Amino acid sequence: MDPFTDTLQRLREAFGSGRTRPAEFRAAQLRGLGRFLRENKQLLQGALAQDLHKSAFEGDVSEIIICQNEVDLALKNLHAWMKDESVAKNLFTQLDSAFIRKEPFGLVLIVAPWNYPVNLTLVPLVGALAAGNCVVLKPSEISKGTEKVLAEVLPRYLDQSCFAVVLGGPEETGQLLKHKFDYILFTGSPRVGKIIMAAATKHLTPVTLELGGKNPCYVDDDCDPQTVANRVAWFRYFNTGQTCVAPDYVLCSPEMQARLLPALQSAITRFYGEDPQSSPDLGRIINHKHFQRLRDLLSCGRVAIGGQSDESECYIAPTVLVDVQETEPVMQEEIFGPILPIMNVRGLDEAIDFINRREKPLALYAFSNSNQVVNRMLDRTSSGSFGGNEGFMYMTLSSMPLGGVGNSGMGRYHGKFSFDTFSHHRACLLSCSGLEKLNAIRYPPYSEWKQQLISWALGKQSCTLL
Amino acid sequence: MSISEVVQRARAAFNSGKARPLQFRIQQLEGLRRMIREREKDLVGALTADLHKNEWNAYYEEIVYVLEEIDYVIQKLPEWAADEPVEKTPQTQQDEPYIHSEPLGVVLVIGAWNYPFSLTIQPMVGAIAAGNAVLIKPSELSENTASLLAAVIPQYLDKDLYAVICGGIPETTEVLKERFDHILCTGSTAVGKIVMVAAAKHLTPVTLGLGGKNPCYVDKDCDLDIACRRIAWGKFMNSGQTCVGPDYILCDPSIQNQIVEKLKKSLKEFYGEDAKKSRDYGRIINCQHFQRIMGLMEGQKVAHGGAGDAATRYIAPTILMDVDPQSQVMQEEVFGPIMPIVCVRGLEEAIQFINQREKALALYVFSLNDKVIKKMIAETSSGGVTANDIMVHSTVHSLPYGGVGSSGMGSYRGWESFKTFSHRRSCLVRPLLNEESLKARYPPSPAKMPRH
Numbered sequence: 001m002d003p004f005t006d007t008l009q010r011l012r013e014a015f016g017s018g019r020t021r022p023a024e025f026r027a028a029q030l031r032g033l034g035r036f037l038r039e040n041k042q043l044l045q046g047a048l049a050q051d052l053h054k055s056a057f058e059g060d061v062s063e064i065i066i067c068q069n070e071v072d073l074a075l076k077n078l079h080a081w082m083k084d085e086s087v088a089k090n091l092f093t094q095l096d097s098a099f100i101r102k103e104p105f106g107l108v109l110i111v112a113p114w115n116y117p118v119n120l121t122l123v124p125l126v127g128a129l130a131a132g133n134c135v136v137l138k139p140s141e142i143s144k145g146t147e148k149v150l151a152e153v154l155p156r157y158l159d160q161s162c163f164a165v166v167l168g169g170p171e172e173t174g175q176l177l178k179h180k181f182d183y184i185l186f187t188g189s190p191r192v193g194k195i196i197m198a199a200a201t202k203h204l205t206p207v208t209l210e211l212g213g214k215n216p217c218y219v220d221d222d223c224d225p226q227t228v229a230n231r232v233a234w235f236r237y238f239n240t241g242q243t244c245v246a247p248d249y250v251l252c253s254p255e256m257q258a259r260l261l262p263a264l265q266s267a268i269t270r271f272y273g274e275d276p277q278s279s280p281d282l283g284r285i286i287n288h289k290h291f292q293r294l295r296d297l298l299s300c301g302r303v304a305i306g307g308q309s310d311e312s313e314c315y316i317a318p319t320v321l322v323d324v325q326e327t328e329p330v331m332q333e334e335i336f337g338p339i340l341p342i343m344n345v346r347g348l349d350e351a352i353d354f355i356n357r358r359e360k361p362l363a364l365y366a367f368s369n370s371n372q373v374v375n376r377m378l379d380r381t382s383s384g385s386f387g388g389n390e391g392f393m394y395m396t397l398s399s400m401p402l403g404g405v406g407n408s409g410m411g412r413y414h415g416k417f418s419f420d421t422f423s424h425h426r427a428c429l430l431s432c433s434g435l436e437k438l439n440a441i442r443y444p445p446y447s448e449w450k451q452q453l454i455s456w457a458l459g460k461q462s463c464t465l466l
Numbered sequence: 467m468s469i470s471e472v473v474q475r476a477r478a479a480f481n482s483g484k485a486r487p488l489q490f491r492i493q494q495l496e497g498l499r500r501m502i503r504e505r506e507k508d509l510v511g512a513l514t515a516d517l518h519k520n521e522w523n524a525y526y527e528e529i530v531y532v533l534e535e536i537d538y539v540i541q542k543l544p545e546w547a548a549d550e551p552v553e554k555t556p557q558t559q560q561d562e563p564y565i566h567s568e569p570l571g572v573v574l575v576i577g578a579w580n581y582p583f584s585l586t587i588q589p590m591v592g593a594i595a596a597g598n599a600v601l602i603k604p605s606e607l608s609e610n611t612a613s614l615l616a617a618v619i620p621q622y623l624d625k626d627l628y629a630v631i632c633g634g635i636p637e638t639t640e641v642l643k644e645r646f647d648h649i650l651c652t653g654s655t656a657v658g659k660i661v662m663v664a665a666a667k668h669l670t671p672v673t674l675g676l677g678g679k680n681p682c683y684v685d686k687d688c689d690l691d692i693a694c695r696r697i698a699w700g701k702f703m704n705s706g707q708t709c710v711g712p713d714y715i716l717c718d719p720s721i722q723n724q725i726v727e728k729l730k731k732s733l734k735e736f737y738g739e740d741a742k743k744s745r746d747y748g749r750i751i752n753c754q755h756f757q758r759i760m761g762l763m764e765g766q767k768v769a770h771g772g773a774g775d776a777a778t779r780y781i782a783p784t785i786l787m788d789v790d791p792q793s794q795v796m797q798e799e800v801f802g803p804i805m806p807i808v809c810v811r812g813l814e815e816a817i818q819f820i821n822q823r824e825k826a827l828a829l830y831v832f833s834l835n836d837k838v839i840k841k842m843i844a845e846t847s848s849g850g851v852t853a854n855d856i857m858v859h860s861t862v863h864s865l866p867y868g869g870v871g872s873s874g875m876g877s878y879r880g881w882e883s884f885k886t887f888s889h890r891r892s893c894l895v896r897p898l899l900n901e902e903s904l905k906a907r908y909p910p911s912p913a914k915m916p917r918h
Binding site: 016018021055056057058061087088089090093096098100101103105106182190193194197198200201202203204206209211223224227228230231234267270271272273279280281282356367368369374378379380382383384385386387388389390393394396397399400401402403405406407409410411412424425426427428429430431432436439442443444445446 | 523526563658663665696848851866899904910
């Protein structure tokens with residue numbers, strides 16, 4: 001017995017009825033979502049604390065406020081985004097009306113991960129709703145606290161004929177994917193991304209996959225180690241390292257490493273105190289499985305900073321590893337934890353080669369006082385996004401899309417990019433019914449004189465006849 | 467050279483960085499343009515051999531679009547390739563946020579046989595412009611065009627970066643095992659799924675230009691002479707083998723006879739009494755499709771045409787009346803010179819009919835009443851739409867060309883091509899100073915949270 005058939009049928013019928021098309025309906029849904037965020041802020045903060053030991057500050061700054069901003073942006077711009085987009089016409093369509101119509105795809109599925117369980121579920125939801133789709137949300141079963149709030153509270157704020165939350169683990173998700181969706185947005189690992197895309201093939205469903213990778217962080221010799229350490233440490237240990245765009249490993253010279261280590265220690269102590277385990281600002285690993293995985297990584301290379309762990313709390317100290325070999329596990333998989341390995345390279349070119357030998361990451365960072373160094377790193381590599389002298393601050397700009405490339409994903413969203421991702425851009429041309437005489441030239445028979453007339457009229461220039 | 471070696475060579479050439487400079491890409495596009503101009507005769511010869519196209523058809527239905535695309539892309543490339551600054555937030559006033567366009571790597575373009583030149587080369591133009599290495603796999607069904615491309619492309623373009631892979635299903639299967647950074651495929655839904663499955667193994671993004679049954683609704687309130695002429699032109703061009711051609715007509719029973727008469731009249735004007743003798747009328751690509759299309763006429767009321775000649779793969783322009791929506795001709799994309807007419811009573815029923823079926827690549831609506839057109843567009847979906855004409859939306863290079871649902875995903879043409887074949891990378895560059903202003907964001911967080 002498939003638990004999803006009835007729900008999906010209901011949503012599909014609702015979409016077919018046209019209910020989600022008018023701007024007023026979409027705006028009402030977005031306002032509902034905004035109210036959900038405002039009225040349940042404490043509940044959500046509590047869920048995030050339960051799931052990830054996330055501080056209220058982190059929960060606000062990286063999840064709740066970001067969702068609120070997206071809702072506000074969508075409400076403010078909904079009409080503008082929905083408008084038909086006029087396009088340039090060619091010579092023969094001057095009297096016609098040519099535009100791009102944005103249409104909802106239909107039934108959208110959003111499969112979300114556990115690391116930013118509010119943000120990575122609701123930000124895509126904003127775009128899908130604004131674009132006029134019916135939406136099925138599949139929050140992660142691993143972040144149970146948040147899953148509960150989303151399943152039990154969120155639907156009360158939205159029109160449930162057009163929105164549903166479905167629950168379950170990998171098996172249920174597999175069952176869900178047998179059904180037809182008109183768009184799927186998935187955030188998670190590349191391994192599961194492949195499974196999702198393969199499943200989407202059955203119904204030729206387009207997908208956006210926000211995946212992961214090992215995000216390199218190049219630290220040039222020409223820089224102030226403390227400034228760099230502050231930034232790198234903050235972005236690394238935020239959410240206990242469980243961030244898809246966090247710097248995964250550092251590339252620097254041995255000389256810079258020697259200056260960076262005390263600076264990193266200083267930053268960590270300033271941020272989390274002498275005993276990070278008692279800091280309210282440091283989170284915990286999501287579950288025991290990941291805790292074990294990360295604890296095993298601690299035996300790679302040599303622990304230069306941190307290295308402590310406490311299984312009872314799924315706590316791992318902010319850690320820096322040195323003398324790491326490329327073949328060790330910590331350099332083979334995305335770390336997704338508060339461990340920062342430092343790899344030595346001699347200069348920018350070696351760093352670039354190192355990076356280019358590996359899969360394209362979701363993010364790439366370069367720290368240097370020299371613009372040339374930063375630009376060269378940008379020009380010679382590829383990644384989803386790029387931060388020069390900064391971590392994933394770009395995530396706060398809704399004017400920039402978030403998306404991967406290669407193994408780190410395909411497609412993008414945030415702000416207007418979400419709206420565009422969840423819309424079909426339909427090319428429309430409304431032709432004049434009259435002026436048929438002008439068209440005469442395009443019809444057969446293509447006699448000699450017609451061909452000559454055209455060639456003469458158009459000269460050497462090519463020109464379409466339509 | 468094996469297929470694998472060709473792909474490795476293209477990748478090595480891409481990694482060398484030689485396709486990065488805009489000047490290089492423009493030179494290659496100019497080379498492509500020269501190839502078309504210098505070898506136009508050979509090109510036309512291949513298209514004639516494959517599909518019975520004459521110089522006119524070949525030029526105005528295929529070649530001219532590619533030339534136009536090349537000119538447009540060369541002109542716009544510097545603008546498209548430039549970094550695009552984006553709006554800053556209060557926290558990023560001192561920074562430079564922008565979107566940086568980069569090539570993806572090695573792109574595979576799988577062409578179709580019905581417009582074997584333009585459907586392979588037009589996407590290639592965009593892929594080259596975006597700085598990628600490009601492998602094209604022309605359809606083996608249009609074998610003359612395929613072998614011509616294999617012969618001439620290496621003579622005009624960089625041999626390492628751009629290559630032609632010829633062959634049928636075995637070669638396509640083999641090439642799909644390789645890893646690409648984007649695959650664009652034009653073909654049937656079945657082929658689209660095969661490509662997407664192969665792409666999923668490497669997380670390769672795809673653009674699929676597939677097919678469908680493109681509905682053509684003819685309203686009672688319309689100039690039937692003009693409508694039927696335009697419909698006849700779009701339908702029977704290339705003997706009906708056009709992915710954006712009108713597949714079937716929906717109309718009120720009261721105007722069906724008139725539509726048939728006017729279609730007949732236009733057909734006579736275009737192709738004479740016997741289309742078989744017309745220089746301008748195409749042929750079916752191969753025997754298998756010939757049989758398939760002839761089979762669609764079985765049991766149908768043939769209002770016009772119906773004749774076929776297997777030896778020359780000629781099928782007469784054919785119109786079927788009072789077609790039953792359950793019959794075979796309404797179950798698959800016709801892709802041939804048969805126009806089924808299905809009767810519906812009014813716009814509502816037409817919209818319902820259309821919405822009960824898969825989303826098509828193109829939708830056509832003929833009416834003098836703006837409200838009818840608006841309603842048809844608003845209450846249906848399709849890759850694209852032209853109202854009161856056929857196919858024109860697919861020729862405007864500022865409009866994206868692509869499908870939706872089972873008619874495809876992604877789009878290309880003009881700037882859309884450039885975007886499709888690029889990675890648009892979000893960048894934020896900040897000075898390595900001003901640490902003071904950032905201190906507020908670092909832990910430890912204040913005991914009391916400020917109100918928002």
